Amino acid sequence: MSTPESQEPAVLVERDEKDPAVAVVTLNRPGRRNALTVELKDALVEALTQVAADGEVRAVVLTGNGKSFCVGQDLGEHAEALRADPASSFGTVDRHYNPIVRALAEMPKPVVAAINGAAVGAGLGFALACDLRVATEGASFATAFAAIGLTADSGLSASLVHSLGAARASELMLLGDSFNAEQAKEWGLVREVVPVEQVLGAALELARRLAAGPTAAYAEIKKALAAGAVSPLEKVLAAEGAAQARLGLTRDHQGAVEAFLAKRRPSFEGA
Structure with missing residues (x-):
């Protein structure tokens, strides 16, 4: 019998069976497409801090459980925070989003994103904060912020411009159009596009190669x-x-x- 999602850890940290120098960090709210709650964000900050400090870990894989990588902020929880106090509802940016992106981008070891499905909003920001990315054929990507009257978080204002140039970054941020895995590969955002059952394996293969390096x-x-x-x-x-x-x-x-x-x-x- 499976354990109810609410009783499972919001983030899993495991070692690769073939190479224990590779840590796999998994967002674990598959029933909600790994939407970001306070619980999940707290757990992700803790997990990334843990693997960064672990001298036995030489490379990291970040992925999501289920059919999505991460669809960004859980808007149900965000709506409750807005109703309670709009002035303090964005404290999560300093408390969670900024530390998560810095932990990925500044981690003193390579991080590979295994993008197993949709990467939207902060989920896209987390993926772009990783060093290398592998995506499943069915993955979709979008910024999504303008659709709810916001600007970017999670470093997307920088990472999109650095990765794609100002013109395409403006288009993606202002219009909010989604793009698919093949477009992401064509633009250089992902290294490889593979069937969904191969995406974690492809990311682990890259991470093992990096873990054996300098x-x-x-x-x-x-x-x-x-x-x-x-x-x-x-x-x-x-x-x-x-x-x-x-x-x-x-x-x-x-x-x-x-x-x-x-x-x-x-x-x-x-x-």
Whole structure:
């Protein structure tokens, strides 16, 4: 007999059976398409903080249970907050949405999104905050904010412009038109589109590959790419030089150079 959804954890954190260095974080409200309640958002902040701090985790997969990745804010709960006190009803942005996006974007290890269905509003923002994305053939995407009289949250004002350019970002934000997985791949938002039964496996395969790589270098790469999108060239060059100097002291770099010269495959430990 299955346990009622209300008694299940709102977010699951599990280790990949084939590679325990990969953590899988799953949004777990399938009956409500993983719409974001306070309970789920609190649990997601906690889960991402946990895997970020776990030295044994070298890569992360973010996905949703059921037929949707995440359809954004639970509007039923939001409506109750508006009725109670509109002035404080958006405290969730600072309390939840911003920490979640920063945890994904700034996590010192790669994060792969396994987009198993609709990614809407904040759900789209969470997906774009990940480093790589794999989507199922039936996935759909939309910003959805203008339809309820809001602007974006979850970093979409930046991530859409950086990923697609200002013109297409304006179209998607102002008109709110949805787009499908094939369009997302054509635009470069997702790396691969696969049948729904393969989406988690494809994301895990990517995560395992990344977990075997130079995770200290990946952390520096993530910081460099984020800074490079908004910083002048002078600062980018200085940051790159400083990061290379730090990585030059790691066993990963020194060992990889020796492996290259010896014509053997390097192994990485993230240090």
